[in-house]
Amino acid sequence: MSGEPAPAYTSTAEHPPPAAKPATSEHPPLTSSSSDHHAAQRGLAAAGPSPTAELASLTLNLKAALRQFPDFPSPGILFEDILPIFANPQLHEELLRALELHVAQAYEKPDVIVGLEARGFLFGPSLALRLGAAFVPVRKQGKLPGPCETAGYQKEYGEDFFQMQKDGVRPGQKVLVVDDIIATGGSAAAAGSLVKKLGGTLLGYVFMLELDFLKGRAKLDAPVYTLLSSQEK
């Protein structure tokens, strides 16, 4: 890895997204020792608050933006609406920064970010670009052309089938699965099983939000990171 060029890391630093600023005291580079290799790849100086302190302040803003809708899409479900984060460019930027910080601290650099339809598509590709990784979708059955692997699953309010294209992940590639929410964990577990069927090495799972009381992470057999938690019962 160390000898490889890292074009996306460099280009992210040189071409930050519109709401982002270059590395400054407000948007500092990654500085912890565990993320030094990422910081070095990005060509950024070490300065500013620790990634842990920065993450803590970012998550406060993000949590405050969530909205809840009772009895949607069916009676008894308290629906967590993440869309206000994407409607606000500053929060959108803060979300990506928080996820990027966490991945750099906690995981090896992934080759592939696998995002789940549909809300995993809202930030999966942007995160992949920041990390210099490929983005590959998991889609609901019947949406992807060509040879696919299929896995059935149950989620908090229904059941479905997920698919991935057979050439989406090459054997041995390091994969992070990302999605907006983990509830019962059924969707994420199905996605992880597809990655493994394709021969990928599952580094772990990254979610914006976890509904802790449903204990979905117990279904997952790789490290799980959630930025925010909710509906503690």
Ligand SMILES: O=P(O)(O)OC[C@H]1O[C@H](OP(=O)(O)OP(=O)(O)O)[C@H](O)[C@@H]1O
């Ligand atoms: O942990 P689980 O109980 O499996 O539930 C979590 C999944 O449910 C939601 O997706 P949904 O299937 O509603 O699809 P959408 O993103 O297309 O709205 C959410 O985006 C997760 O993918």
Ligand SMILES: Nc1ncnc2[nH]cnc12
């Ligand atoms: N309670 C919930 N809110 C939003 N998305 C979900 N996906 C599964 N459960 C959910």
